[in-house]
Amino acid sequence: MVRSAGRHSMEYATINGHRRAYVKVGQGPALLLLHGLGCDHQTWDTVIDELARDHTVIAPDLLGHGASDKPRADYSLGGYANGMRDLLTVLGIERVTVVGHSFGGGVAMQFAYQFPERTERIVLVSSGGLGREVSPAIRAITTPGFHQVMGALTLPVVRHVNATALRVLSHTGLPRTRDLGEVARVYETFVDPRSRAATRHVVRAVVDYRGQVVTMADRAYLTSGLPLCVVWGSDDHVIPVDHAHRAKRLAPWARVEVMERSGHFPHRDHPDRFARLVRDFVAESTPNKFSKAQWRRLLVSGAPAVPPRNVEKRRARHAEDGVTGVEELAAVHELHAAGA
Numbered sequence: 238m239v240r241s242a243g244r245h246s247m248e249y250a251t252i253n254g255h256r257r258a259y260v261k262v263g264q265g266p267a268l269l270l271l272h273g274l275g276c277d278h279q280t281w282d283t284v285i286d287e288l289a290r291d292h293t294v295i296a297p298d299l300l301g302h303g304a305s306d307k308p309r310a311d312y313s314l315g316g317y318a319n320g321m322r323d324l325l326t327v328l329g330i331e332r333v334t335v336v337g338h339s340f341g342g343g344v345a346m347q348f349a350y351q352f353p354e355r356t357e358r359i360v361l362v363s364s365g366g367l368g369r370e371v372s373p374a375i376r377a378i379t380t381p382g383f384h385q386v387m388g389a390l391t392l393p394v395v396r397h398v399n400a401t402a403l404r405v406l407s408h409t410g411l412p413r414t415r416d417l418g419e420v421a422r423v424y425e426t427f428v429d430p431r432s433r434a435a436t437r438h439v440v441r442a443v444v445d446y447r448g449q450v451v452t453m454a455d456r457a458y459l460t461s462g463l464p465l466c467v468v469w470g471s472d473d474h475v476i477p478v479d480h481a482h483r484a485k486r487l488a489p490w491a492r493v494e495v496m497e498r499s500g501h502f503p504h505r506d507h508p509d510r511f512a513r514l515v516r517d518f519v520a521e522s523t524p525n526k527f528s529k530a531q532w533r534r535l536l537v538s539g540a541p542a543v544p545p546r547n548v549e550k551r552r553a554r555h556a557e558d559g560v561t562g563v564e565e566l567a568a569v570h571e572l573h574a575a576g577a
Contacts (some may be wrong), residue, residue: 238573245296247266247304255382258304259297259324263289264270265521266357269321270296273339275423275436277303278336283508288515295333297324297339302426308472312438314451316346319486324353324492334358334519338504339476340365344441346453351465353532357524358464360515363473368488375475376448377443378440384433385489391428400425413474415500449480457487458540459532465491468514470499470506491517 245260268288271281275448278296288294298305300320301312310316321344325333334357337345342364349356354434365371377383390399400421407418426432453460465488469481476496485493494514499506 245278245285249304250324250327252320252327255298255300255306255308255310257300257306257320257324259295261293261295261328262286262287263294265292267293267295267325267333268519269325269333269335270294270304270323271335271337271341272296272299273300273341273342274439275302275430275432276338276419276427277426278501279303280419281504284504284512284515287509287512291516292519293330295325295328295330297321299344302433302437303511307429307431307435309434312435314343315351317344317349317465318348327455327542329357331355332357332524334360334524336360336362336515337364338362339501340439340443342366348459349460350456353459353463353525354461355529356443358466358522359460360441360466360468360490360518360520361484362468362504362511363470363476364467364480364484365443365449365483366451366453368452368477369450369476371444371448371481372475375440375444376446378437379444379446383437384430387433388430391424396425396428404525414434415472415506416475416502419502419505445552446572454487455540459535462527462531465559466514467491467493468503468511468521469493470501470503471495471497471500473501475501516572518528 245262247258247260248255250259258278262285270278270281270285270288272278277298277570281296285294285296299317300310301307319334325331332355335345335348337343337360339362343366345359345361345364346366348361361367390396403421403424404418406414407416407421443449461464465484467481467484469478471478477498481493481495485491496507496510504511
């Protein structure tokens with residue numbers, strides 16, 4: 238079944254009893270675009286066509302969002318990763334570069350952890366999972382009474398006034414208002430009580446009153462064979478830009494791009510630059526080569542605690558010799574074991 242929604246035609250697949258909506262356009266290596274909390278595939282509207290020039294682009298509405306079903310179901314990161322594996326399997330796509338925004342970045346990292354053999358690269362966009370700090374508005378979703386309060390705030394007249402005010406403020410140039418137009422779009426989705434319930438389940442799986450509870454820090458070493466690009470807006474007030482620099486510390490091999498004059502949605506603030514960055518990253522990086530033996534070896538060894546000086550020397554020598562990815566990290570483990 239196909240219908241038009243936004244700029245692109247949507248298709249549907251029923252998987253495990255739940256209808257999942259997605260956009261699929263273009264030809265070439267596959268890009269899986271995962272949206273953030275309360276959004277849907279339309280967050281990527283400004284970049285899909287450019288990316289589809291030389292890629293197969295799949296942009297789903299995650300379960301509980303957009304035109305996909307909103308059941309009482311598993312809204313954990315692992316559940317979403319499983320859902321993306323199943324959707325790709327139905328579509329006959331074996332390997333992908335995963336681009337994840339905000340909560341979708343957390344799903345992207347979980348997908349790579351659960352299915353490394355199917356993950357070629359990751360692009361994290363203002364991603365969750367890189368630190369505790371997160372906007373108080375996100376933490377508020379976990380509090381008792383959110384469902385009822387938001388129900389009142391989405392009554393027709395109230396919703397119209399509030400959404401209009403948010404959009405007007407987003408164009409004023411005042412501090413901390415850049416993303417309010419996108420916030421208005423998310424706010425309007427809460428008119429559907431099923432969307433509110435799904436969003437609450439999603440947030441409670443990854444955030445509590447102190448902030449984010451899920452982190453990639455303990456498993457970052459497993460992604461050394463995986464090309465990683467991190468993109469952030471310098472004026473992000475949802476998840477601070479410091480998390481981009483934290484990603485670089487956790488994964489020194491990562492490419493980090495901070496976009497000036499951009500907030501939590503850099504792919505919408507600077508769509509041409511963002512699309513060009515993703516296309517260049519895919520063209521210039523070597524897809525991940527998964528090895529069960531190397532994966533087992535890394536898990537047994539654990540994260541290496543190697544002085545940065547030795548790691549950088551070893552990495553520079555590997556670059557000259559054409560050694561990359563998981564082979565490099567295996568060598569770093571050897572350096573660690575030797576006490577260097």
